Amino acid sequence: MPSNRIGRINEEIQRELSGLLRTLKDPRVQAMISITRVETTGDLRYAKVFVSVLEKDRTRDVLKGLRSAGGYLRREVGSRLQLRYTPELVFEADDSIAHGAHISDLISRLHAREEAQHDKS
Numbered sequence: 001m002p003s004n005r006i007g008r009i010n011e012e013i014q015r016e017l018s019g020l021l022r023t024l025k026d027p028r029v030q031a032m033i034s035i036t037r038v039e040t041t042g043d044l045r046y047a048k049v050f051v052s053v054l055e056k057d058r059t060r061d062v063l064k065g066l067r068s069a070g071g072y073l074r075r076e077v078g079s080r081l082q083l084r085y086t087p088e089l090v091f092e093a094d095d096s097i098a099h100g101a102h103i104s105d106l107i108s109r110l111h112a113r114e115e116a117q118h119d120k121s
Helices: 004-021 056-068 070-081 096-120
Strands: 033-040 046-053 088-093
Touching (some): 004 070, 033 096, 056 070, 070 088
């Protein structure tokens, strides 16, 4: 469980990165991208940034583009947040939105099947 301070830093990094994504000129990152969460280590040396991409087939290219722009993004986040240490940004694909949609679909199918069986009896 992150401390309250780390939690606030995670939220600030997420907010800043979300805004900075729009400034990137790299064509690999010109997609619908959401930063779903940020997890910063206690010593503020690393921040794992979870990224969700709407077009799943472009996820690999988007991550390459973000890693390529990592130095710029880190420098901008550092100048905006005024932290003693600016964490190194590590970008990871996050499929939690797709996973949630899949679970929701399964529940809907199960509910429809139960209704169909109930109507038969």
